[in-house]
């Protein structure tokens with residue numbers, strides 16, 4: 001992380017970033033670093049977070065937590081807006097959690113954009129302040145170190161790693177979990193730590209990561225976590241692609257093809273809604289057909305122009321368990337979801353923008369909720 005932070009106290013924001021400081025002239029008031037041009041506090045340790053958080057309880061102020069891994073975009077900002085509408089203080093965590101990355105995944109190249117994130121958050125907070133409809137503001141960024149989050153040492157990224165983990169099965173083995181076997185263990189573990197550290201009244205997650213949202217609801221229920229889970233709708237590009245920090249890996253050639261997943265899911269949604277199909281094959285077939293026809297059209301192009309992809313899954317699942325469904329019960333609805341792997345661009349052209357980090361293979365996920373029918 002860069003040191004472009006300002007501080008409410010003079011002197012060494014960057015030299016000693018790990019804990020809040022006493023204000024000058026011996027006063028006992030704690031001061032904190034703040035993001036530039038804002039009053040958003042930067043809390044870099046669990047101790048600093050707790051020192052800030054505890055007095056709010058006595059004042060009956062509600063606290064919202066928005067967990068992120070940084071590289072912020074409008075999807076993240078939508079979560080913060082929803083949180084500020086409903087709570088007095090919003091804390092955004094920025095923590096690249098190594099435990100949810102498999103060994104062959106993109107931990108080392110994951111986009112890291114601290115300065116841009118700080119500027120976006122400061123701008124958003126000013127907009128929140130100008131809108132009287134909001135209950136609260138963006139009060140703090142929690143940006144702990146790996147050591148702070150894993151005080152006994154980071155347990156490792158392997159399925160066989162020993163350590164203190166939260167596991168939620170069979171949910172964590174399905175769909176995303178089938179391709180990323182340590183992913184949900186890492187998410188459930190870090191979110192448990194974040195919930196324990198922040199003790200939020202409400203937590204905000206994005207619908208874009210549908211299985212993650214289901215997992216968090218289950219975690220909160222099964223471990224009696226005293227918080228309320230809010231899931232915010234997916235923010236999309238005009239052509240339907242879900243905003244995602246990993247989209248920066250795509251480059252223009254693959255970016256043009258990437259909406260295929262959303263359009264495939266929309267085809268399935270139409271089959272459910274327009275043709276009143278209830279059966280798995282009738283709903284998913286149009287999605288598979290759409291993906292196949294886009295892939296066939298790309299395959300027919302010269303290698304220097306095309307963008308190929310592999311479909312990992314197209315799923316029709318139960319909204320609570322994410323087990324595959326043969327038939328949708330309209331009183332319960334269902335989740336349509338999918339994952340594709342955009343393969344690296346073939347035959348790159350001189351000067352072609354292949355995307356962040358040279359344009360590796362990129363996993364994209366998306367989903368659409370088939371809502372339960374409302375009874376008149």
Ligand SMILES: Nc1ncnc2c1ncn2[C@@H]1O[C@H](COP(=O)(O)OP(=O)(O)OP(=O)(O)O)[C@@H](O)[C@H]1O
Nearest residue numbers: 068069075205206208209233234235243244245246
């Ligand atoms: N397009 C979006 N709309 C709404 N919420 C989103 C969107 N993208 C991400 N979120 C939510 O933001 C939170 C933090 O997600 P994260 O930092 O992993 O960003 P991301 O864009 O999902 O990144 P990645 O590309 O790694 O999946 C999660 O709750 C996630 O569901």
Ligand SMILES: CC(C)(CO)[C@@H](O)C(=O)[O-]
Nearest residue numbers: 067068069097187190209
């Ligand atoms: C919830 C989360 C911040 C946990 O690291 C991450 O999985 C994400 O960004 O969706």
Ligand code: BAL
Nearest residue numbers: 069100101183209212
């Ligand atoms: N958006 C979920 C975090 C991940 O895919 O690693």
